[in-house]
Amino acid sequence: MKSSEHGALTRNQELVYDALTDAKGPLSAYAILDGLREHGIRAPLQVYRALDKLLEFGLVHRLESLNSFVACSHPECDSRETMVFTICEKCGKVSELADKAIAGQLESLADLDHFALKAATVELRGFCQACQTASTQ
Amino acid sequence: MKSSEHGALTRNQELVYDALTDAKGPLSAYAILDGLREHGIRAPLQVYRALDKLLEFGLVHRLESLNSFVACSHPECDSRETMVFTICEKCGKVSELADKAIAGQLESLADLDHFALKAATVELRGFCQACQTASTQ
């Protein structure tokens, strides 16, 4: 379970995780690095190693199309398998959607191709609600 | 339609597109560059500019999680909206799946969040059929 894992985070992991939860949006590894210099983080590897562990714990997800990272917004989502994100191309807002159905759909789609599915990345690009209404006024 | 667009490709676009179709697998921009040096391509920008156009034409897709590019394997697929790829984590094989249902599912999922969906990237990681049978022997 996550909350117990969270308690076991090392110092660097804690720093990186806090940076991501504070940000309430995706951050690149180098943006995290810049924000943590005053806390003693000096090199990219310190950030990347912490991120690797956080990804492994399921506390953080990687946004492939943005080369950046977000804290998981589903405290109970320990699946680590299928994540769905919306990415607003105007304001940059990112939301993580919870959906069981898509995971099943992708599973059966993979089966058709005899592909043993381990993990899925779904990234949706478009406009968030706020940016839609803003552009139609 | 694609075949007509293909006839209108410029020299650099043609070179890059041919490199991708010959490869029968994903290539990074720099791998393309290395393969085309003897044809007069010398700088990353020459490759990236050609790729931008090919992506726009729908002749090529970008694999976000691999930072690489593949020629579209669906001659009639001009949708340019929802692509689904399987990526074998053992042998690196990539397949582009054709599926109308997933696109609809993602559309309605986005609707729930009042998100105006423009394009979707779906990348499935796991093991291809060949690598499964190879690992169970």
Added chain:
DNA sequence: CAATCAATGTTATTATATAACGGATTGGTA
């Protein structure tokens, strides 16, 4: 021809990620 626009060539720079090495810390265990 002159204006325009897309494509090109080149150099330099930024952004993202990993390799390689050694030292420090932790947790069990003889």
Added chain:
DNA sequence: TACCAATCCGTTATATAATAACATTGATTG
């Protein structure tokens, strides 16, 4: 305690991916 193994840590250097800036070429067209 002394030992071992595993993990985490810090540092330097390097690899890989993508873009900025600017000048030039070549086709289109009015």
